[in-house]
Amino acid sequence: MTxxxxxxxxxxxxxxxxxxxxxxxxxxxxTLNLGPQxxxxxxxxxxxxxxxxxxxxxxxxxxxxxxxxxxxxTEVRTYPQVTTxxxxxxxxxxxxxxxxxxxxxxxxxxxxxxxxxxxxxTIFFEMARIxxxxxxxxxxxxxxxxxxxxxxxxxxxxxxxxxxxxxTGGRFHPNFDRxxxxxxxxxxxxIADTKAVMDKVRNFCDVMEDLLVGNEIFxxxxxxxxxxxxxxxxxxxxxxxxxRASGVDWDLRRDQPVGLxxxxxxxxxWTHPDGDSFARYWVRLQExxxxxxxxxxxxxxxxxxxxxxxxxxxxxxxxxxxxVSTENPLGEMGYYIVSKGDLGPFRCKIKSASFNNISVVxxxxxxxxxxxVITILASLYxxxxxxxx
Amino acid sequence: xxxxxxxxPPEPGESTSNADESLVGEATExxxxxxxxxxxxxxxxxxxxxxxxxxxxEPEAATAPMPPADLTGEPTADEEVAPEQVEATAEAAEAExxxxxxxxxxxxxxxxxxxxxxxxxxxxxEAMASAAEGVQPEPAADPEPEPEPEPVDxxxxxxxxxxxxxxxxxxKTELGEAVVGAHIRDGNDLWVRVTPxxxxxxxxxxxxxxGCRLFVFLNAIDWMPSPYGxxxxxxxxxxxxxxxGGIVTGYAGGDTRFQVFGRVHNHEKGYGLILKVDVAExxxxxxxxxxxxxxxxxxxRETWEMFGIAFSGHPHLVHLYLPTGFxxxxxxxxxxxxxxxVKPWPGIVDVEPMPDEDEAEAAxxxxxxxxxxx
Numbered sequence: 052m053t054x055x056x057x058x059x060x061x062x063x064x065x066x067x068x069x070x071x072x073x074x075x076x077x078x079x080x081x082t083l084n085l086g087p088q089x090x091x092x093x094x095x096x097x098x099x100x101x102x103x104x105x106x107x108x109x110x111x112x113x114x115x116x117x118x119x120x121x122x123x124x125t126e127v128r129t130y131p132q133v134t135t136x137x138x139x140x141x142x143x144x145x146x147x148x149x150x151x152x153x154x155x156x157x158x159x160x161x162x163x164x165x166x167x168x169x170x171x172x173t174i175f176f177e178m179a180r181i182x183x184x185x186x187x188x189x190x191x192x193x194x195x196x197x198x199x200x201x202x203x204x205x206x207x208x209x210x211x212x213x214x215x216x217x218x219t220g221g222r223f224h225p226n227f228d229r230x231x232x233x234x235x236x237x238x239x240x241x242i243a244d245t246k247a248v249m250d251k252v253r254n255f256c257d258v259m260e261d262l263l264v265g266n267e268i269f270x271x272x273x274x275x276x277x278x279x280x281x282x283x284x285x286x287x288x289x290x291x292x293x294x295r296a297s298g299v300d301w302d303l304r305r306d307q308p309v310g311l312x313x314x315x316x317x318x319x320x321w322t323h324p325d326g327d328s329f330a331r332y333w334v335r336l337q338e339x340x341x342x343x344x345x346x347x348x349x350x351x352x353x354x355x356x357x358x359x360x361x362x363x364x365x366x367x368x369x370x371x372x373x374x375v376s377t378e379n380p381l382g383e384m385g386y387y388i389v390s391k392g393d394l395g396p397f398r399c400k401i402k403s404a405s406f407n408n409i410s411v412v413x414x415x416x417x418x419x420x421x422x423x424v425i426t427i428l429a430s431l432y433x434x435x436x437x438x439x440x
Numbered sequence: 441x442x443x444x445x446x447x448x449p450p451e452p453g454e455s456t457s458n459a460d461e462s463l464v465g466e467a468t469e470x471x472x473x474x475x476x477x478x479x480x481x482x483x484x485x486x487x488x489x490x491x492x493x494x495x496x497x498e499p500e501a502a503t504a505p506m507p508p509a510d511l512t513g514e515p516t517a518d519e520e521v522a523p524e525q526v527e528a529t530a531e532a533a534e535a536e537x538x539x540x541x542x543x544x545x546x547x548x549x550x551x552x553x554x555x556x557x558x559x560x561x562x563x564x565x566e567a568m569a570s571a572a573e574g575v576q577p578e579p580a581a582d583p584e585p586e587p588e589p590e591p592v593d594x595x596x597x598x599x600x601x602x603x604x605x606x607x608x609x610x611x612k613t614e615l616g617e618a619v620v621g622a623h624i625r626d627g628n629d630l631w632v633r634v635t636p637x638x639x640x641x642x643x644x645x646x647x648x649x650x651g652c653r654l655f656v657f658l659n660a661i662d663w664m665p666s667p668y669g670x671x672x673x674x675x676x677x678x679x680x681x682x683x684x685g686g687i688v689t690g691y692a693g694g695d696t697r698f699q700v701f702g703r704v705h706n707h708e709k710g711y712g713l714i715l716k717v718d719v720a721e722x723x724x725x726x727x728x729x730x731x732x733x734x735x736x737x738x739x740x741r742e743t744w745e746m747f748g749i750a751f752s753g754h755p756h757l758v759h760l761y762l763p764t765g766f767x768x769x770x771x772x773x774x775x776x777x778x779x780x781x782v783k784p785w786p787g788i789v790d791v792e793p794m795p796d797e798d799e800a801e802a803a804x805x806x807x808x809x810x811x812x813x814x
Contacts, residue, residue, distance in 0.1 A: 115761035287735035
């Protein structure tokens with residue numbers, strides 16, 4: 052993990068900003084309020100920035116506008132009912148939210164889903180990733196003033212969501228994962244359709260690359276902006292593409308495969324050494340391609356068999372504690388379940404990716420220009436439901 | 441190792457001991473024995489070491505010259521040989537009760553029903569039992585391993601997981617007696633409980649010595665059973681005991697109602713660990729982790745507002761999610777979920793008992809899952 056030039060510069064800029072605060076230079080500071088309703092916030096995140104001229108010296112995200120108290124609600128729900136809640140945490144990566152919770156419950160119950168269920172889970176997981184990240188790939192353009200990409204993104208995301216809907220009945224909230232397997236098997240003809248959709252996804256990635264990567268404005272607004280060195284990223288607990296864009300080669304799909312089928316196929320973890328906004332965009336772009344590649348391979352080899360293991364009709368999870376996390380579209384998402392042998396969790400700590408990812412904002416925005424706050428926020432890519440829970 | 445190093449401190453709070461022992465006597469004893477068997481492999485050395493001294497059979501003499509087994513060792517011998525001295529035995533049995541509680545906690549089966557039966561009555565009963573059984577080798581081994589290896593147990597859980605045992609060893613050598621509990625699920629995870637004073641040091645060691653540079657999360661648990669029960673299936677669990685009495689902590693044990701726990705991860709080697717710490721006084725709290733992991737900042741703010749647990753040294757402990765004037769700490773168990781109080785949860789329909797054949801089916805499935813709940 053080498054420290055690149057641009058990473059050093061990030062440190063310097065931050066220190067300069069701090070020095071300015073400490074010295075209290077004559078210039079009169081200004082406080083700028085961004086949000087809570089800002090297009091870059093994917094929900095309602097408010098950011099209060101203290102400015103010195105055009106530069107940010109301190110920045111404080113204020114959240115809670117969408118806090119729904121899921122951790123409290125899980126304590127009065129049964130295990131099967133909780134998946135309905137957690138669907139709504141990262142609403143663009145819907146299905147991926149359910150998986151770690153179900154896996155944690157299965158860990159405690161000592162149940163393993165049948166192979167076919169694991170493969171279909173993995174396919175849906177990656178489809179959720181595509182549905183989630185395509186929106187980012189288009190949205191990043193919007194933050195820079197390019198409106199076209201986001202329309203392509205919405206169009207092509209719909210193909211993926213249609214495929215999800217064909218199986219689960221829900222575009223956004225599939226609620227399809229069950230303790231011990233899946234609710235249903237795949238419908239007839241679905242595999243061929245999905246392969247066609249994956250071609251569209253790859254095509255979409257190519258289009259995005261044509262439209263944005265290499266574009267002069269895009270480059271100048273993202274390269275060297277919002278640099279997060281690896282050590283800082285680790286300390287703040289950044290995960291997912293944000294961490295890989297800082298050069299840390301860590302992907303839970305490869306490094307901690309928890310009962311899912313990623314190990315069965317051939318794919319690659321993409322990293323980028325720069326740690327800037329561009330790197331985060333680029334890594335996600337490659338990941339979307341890779342996800343399509345993973346799905347293609349999985350579709351070719353889905354094992355036969357049931358999609359549901361034999362589980363008790365009334366699900367009681369034995370006493371114990373379990374932590375299971377997976378590599379969700381936004382980063383590592385995990386559930387820490389404390390069970391007392393009840394019908395529902397005694398305590399369920401939901402660790403969502405965006406909460407950690409966004410906690411680096413005060414650090415990374417020191418010393419940047421105001422318009423760059425927007426691109427940095429957009430490139431960190433968060434979903435408000437995933438921050439507030 | 442640690443038989444001597446962690447003698448009493450973890451015990452006293454553990455007095456949330458086994459009322460079931462008194463209730464079900466023999467049966468529970470067997471169950472307890474079973475538990476102990478599970479826990480035994482850990483401290484194989486100690487467990488085996490002891491019976492030898494016992495069978496060597498100079499228990500009276502042993503009382504005096506048994507220097508290594510200080511407090512806890514003596515009562516054992518007493519109980520063995522002189523059941524007439526009921527008081528002494530009671531003490532021993534009590535100690536044993538504590539120890540067992542700890543063992544159960546460490547074994548992850550800590551489902552004891554705490555102290556409404558005073559510490560007196562069960563030990564006496566046990567003393568009687570042991571007296572009746574006399575020198576029978578089986579029960580001789582029974583009270584035996586408890587007082588001695590139990591102090592060891594909380595920090596050396598049964599496991600064949602070399603990697604995680606190694607991690608635990610590093611923590612124990614660095615922190616010494618500050619490690620007061622541990623639990624390992626083989627090939628999956630490691631839980632370590634430390635004293636509040638060592639909370640930040642533990643994080644530093646995890647980061648520096650164990651390479652856990654990735655901060656994952658930090659939060660708290662309120663172990664008190666909810667006084668409101670689960671309003672959506674109220675027939676199933678009536679409101680449980682309130683107050684300190686009903687508290688049963690989970691892996692790695694615990695002495696207090698609140699525990700702060702955090703997870704850190706080594707992204708290069710692919711392991712992580714969960715650190716826990718008891719919080720005796722929420723207003724005092726525990727030291728902040730920010731100097732070690734800057735990402736702990738918001739997590740501590742969240743923990744503070746949701747549980748009312750302070751973090752000393754935190755620079756900006758203000759509300760994160762809730763409005764500034766909010767009163768109460770929503771994730772505490774005694775904070776009512778008003779929506780449920782006002783309107784019963786319609787989901788109650790889903791969890792009503794199923795027809796008989798399903799019950800039978802479920803029962804066939806159960807044994808594996810039911811076992812740890814006892």
